[in-house]
Amino acid sequence: MRRTLIVVMSTGLLVGAGALFALTPRATAQGGGTIEADVKYNGAPVIEKLKTNKDVEQCGTEQSLEKVAVGANKGLASAVVAVAGAKGGGAAKKVVLDQKGCKFQPYVVATAPGDVDIANSDGILHNVHTYSTANAAINKAQPKFKKVMTEKFDKPEFIKVQCDVHSWMLGWIAVVPNGHHGITDASGVTKIDNVPAGKHTVEVWHPELGKQTKEVEVKAGQTTKVSFEMKK
Numbered sequence: 001m002r003r004t005l006i007v008v009m010s011t012g013l014l015v016g017a018g019a020l021f022a023l024t025p026r027a028t029a030q031g032g033g034t035i036e037a038d039v040k041y042n043g044a045p046v047i048e049k050l051k052t053n054k055d056v057e058q059c060g061t062e063q064s065l066e067k068v069a070v071g072a073n074k075g076l077a078s079a080v081v082a083v084a085g086a087k088g089g090g091a092a093k094k095v096v097l098d099q100k101g102c103k104f105q106p107y108v109v110a111t112a113p114g115d116v117d118i119a120n121s122d123g124i125l126h127n128v129h130t131y132s133t134a135n136a137a138i139n140k141a142q143p144k145f146k147k148v149m150t151e152k153f154d155k156p157e158f159i160k161v162q163c164d165v166h167s168w169m170l171g172w173i174a175v176v177p178n179g180h181h182g183i184t185d186a187s188g189v190t191k192i193d194n195v196p197a198g199k200h201t202v203e204v205w206h207p208e209l210g211k212q213t214k215e216v217e218v219k220a221g222q223t224t225k226v227s228f229e230m231k232k
C-alpha cells in the first residue's frame, strides 16, 4: 500500500516536471527567434607550418597554425558572428583559452564583456601577451604551476594574443557587446538562439578576412538564415 502511494506520488512529480519542460520552449519562442549564420570563403585555406626547437618535449619540432580554416562547401571556421545591437543575451558565459600543445586553443574565442580563463594545460612556462587598445594590455608570464589565470576584458574589441616564450603561438579573443554571439564550426555555421524579435544588424568577423555586416529580421519562434561570403 505504502509502495503504491510512493509510485503514484512520483508519477505525479514526473507529470509536473514534464509540463514545466513543455512550457519553457513556448515561453522562449514568444520572446525571440534564432539566427543561423552561414559563412563562406571562396579562397584557399591558409595553414602555416614551421620548424621549432623550443620545449620540444611538449611542443614537438614542427608547429602548424591554421589561419584560415576552410571546410566542406567552402565553410569558414572560427568566424565570430555577433548581434551587436540586440538587448539582453544573458550573463557572459566564461570561456577558456587554453595553451595546449604550444598552441592557443581554440584559435578564436568569443565572449561578452567579462572574464576569460586563460589555461596552461602544457605545464611549461608560457606567457600571455595581448595586443589590445580598448582593454588594458596584458603581458604576463604563466609559469607551469599556474593552471589558470582569470583576466578581465570589459570592452568590445578583437584582441590578438601571443606568447613571448613561443614566438609561433597566436590566438584571438573577440570581446563582443553581448551574449548574442557564436563562432562558426568546421562547416562555417553557427546558430544564435533567443535573439529578440525585430530588425538586427549581424556582424561577422574573422582575424584574417575582416568584417562584414548584414541586416536581418528575426521573427519569434522562427529561424532566420543569413549568409556571408568573406573576401580577402
Ligand SMILES: [Cu+2]
Pocket (backbone or CB within 6 Å): 099, 102, 125, 126, 127, 163, 164, 165, 166, 169
Ligand atoms: Cu608559450
